[in-house]
Amino acid sequence: MSEAGVWVSWGIPARGRESQALALLKSSLTTYLEQLSADGRIERFDAAILRPQTTELGGFILIQGTHDQIEALRTDQGFQTWATQIQLVADKVGIVDAWVGDGLSEAYALYEDALKELG
Template identity: 60%
Template sequence: MSDAGFWIAWGLPTQGREPQALEALKKSRSFLVELTESGRIERHDVVILRPQTSELGGFFLVQGSTEQIDALRRDADFERWVNQVQIVADRVAIVDAWVNDGIDEATDLYTDALREAGLID
């Protein structure tokens, strides 16, 4: 089971690039399916948010082993893909994440920080 991942969020399409943003979304879905089918990641989710008042349009959640995620984050195809998304969408952000089996590591680190700050024994 996966223990690492990352979240790629995007805002609204860049004004004047809406058709290109739609095409980039389609290509992104294909790219993520290819990564999953080839075993380079364990799974992915694509989320498009319903119209609302925030500037967040949607996100991808990519999951895998720490080794898979580390390798992907340094992969040239991945970096090109992120650049393509950034060209057509505003407020693109990539955030590393603990998932599933990695949650224990995250809570252990937080517990250690609380202990070091003198907030717990």
């Protein structure tokens, strides 16, 4: 089971880049991320496009794998290029490391240690 992840979120497409943003999203899901999964470089990914609403969050992808897989992915040139492409076509891009699945116990322990130190 996965223990680490990367959460990639984006806002609305940059003005004038709407078509490029949609094309990048489609190719990300049908080519890039599926290939990472097929090659065993990640365990899985989930994507969501959010319905129109009042916040500026347009959607997100949660990429999951082992610590080693995610660490290797974060330093991979292909991933860095992909992340830069997202930043070029969408506003409010966020890329955040996450604990998932079996890694949640690590997050719990960190929070418990921090709470103990605070008293």
